[in-house]
Amino acid sequence: MTKAPQSRDAFEARLRQIGAERYHDLHPFHDRLHGGQCTMEEVQAWVINRYYYQHSIPMKDAAFMSRVEDPDLRRAWRSRMEDHDGTADNEGGIRRWLRLAEAVGLDPDYVSTTEGVLPATKFAVDAYVRFVREKTLLEAVAASLTELFAPKIHANRIEGLLKNYAFADDSSLSYFRNRLKEAPKDVAFGLAWVLDHADTAEKQDVAARALIFKTDVLWSQLDALWGAYVEPRRIPPGAWQPGTGQLLRQAS
Template identity: 75%
Template sequence: MTAPARALPAAHPLEARLRAIGAARYHDKHPFHHRLHGGQCSPDQVRAWVINRWAYQAAIPMKDAAFLSRCSDPDLRRLWRSRIEDHDGGIAEGGGLRRWLRLAEAVGLDPDYVASGRGVLPATRFAVEAYVRYVRDRPLLQAVAASLTELFAPAIHEQRIEGLLRHYDFADAASLSYFRNRLTEAPKDVKAGLAWVLEHAAAPQDQDAACAALAFKTDVLWAQLDALWGAYVEPGRIPPGAWQPGEGLA
């Protein structure tokens, strides 16, 4: 069993490299998010985003379960398992997944349709599956480092809450509860994950691998938004089998 991660100075050079990757590559810079947060998305564009983002949300606890299945360190498992609990929740109250379906209902979608995964864009599905495979198959250091996009998540959640409340009638405390909860869940998760990566990436090649893992994860997030833009904004070419406006409504 490895010892708990020791406290490290904030100026750790690897942390600076990781934060620079987020500053350059995180998907808060994608034009779809600017459009969404600025109130420029049509109701169907919002619905398309909710449907496709569900594919990513639903895969997170499966990704984390795959990670735990090959993690021999009980200290790391204790740190990690709350991620599944945050998303799945209990039988009565649910968790992040149930909150996302509450958002789906608020934007006029049938939650059962969204939960079925029907209508997800092929590129979204491929990106999500690639992330699950990455965490399942790569060394634990890279699997943990790939999760560190959570370093940058609270800022985008704050922007999203503010923008959606300002511009969209569906937005209220209930429909946006997923994002409000992530304001406290994500910092908790990333504090543990970042400390573990900084502790275990001592060699230069390990630090390079951690940075590559985070860059890969930003690609996963960016690819999902590129697919949304191409299908539902410009040129508006919806691929066969993907959601068509009017389908899956409540």
């Protein structure tokens, strides 16, 4: 006997519940960061490692569009690449992240090499890019729905960083302010698409699993960061060593 699909509202509530239980705003690294308990080395490690995620997202979106036959869907999706890679009028999220890197004392040229990124960060983020390359379009869009839960964490982050760290100002935090504008339009589109296309119980289960997968991708990055740079602070072979990759501040 075929299981009946959940109603649209019930299925949306199920997706939101996944965020309530598994989104990385629940990870203690974020309390530490936003509460001002992070050392500058920990902030730098976060910026270096999170850059790898930023740098991979447009590749993920390109992988998605490479598999979409519908021009309307590709057109709707393309703004995500513009948001990250930039346009004539918009520097884009990747450059904004490198501005944050510079503000925390790192050489943006070093950060953009992605050298020193934790292997565990690369494995997790690469798993996401490959997931989008290999799985169904429904799973790819469902995985992007962690953006549903992002505005709250970005607002908390802006407030917490501004309050607690000297490097924080409008310029260095512009990445997060822009995401507050960009994410809601993306996720409204993505959520409607998933609710429209997950029209059987089986597809709903598959979409929910895809969203869980994505929460794992985000969570495991913070676990790796914590283990390497907070506790037990065991930096794996080849990963960034505090004190390196920094801007040379010239005597003036």
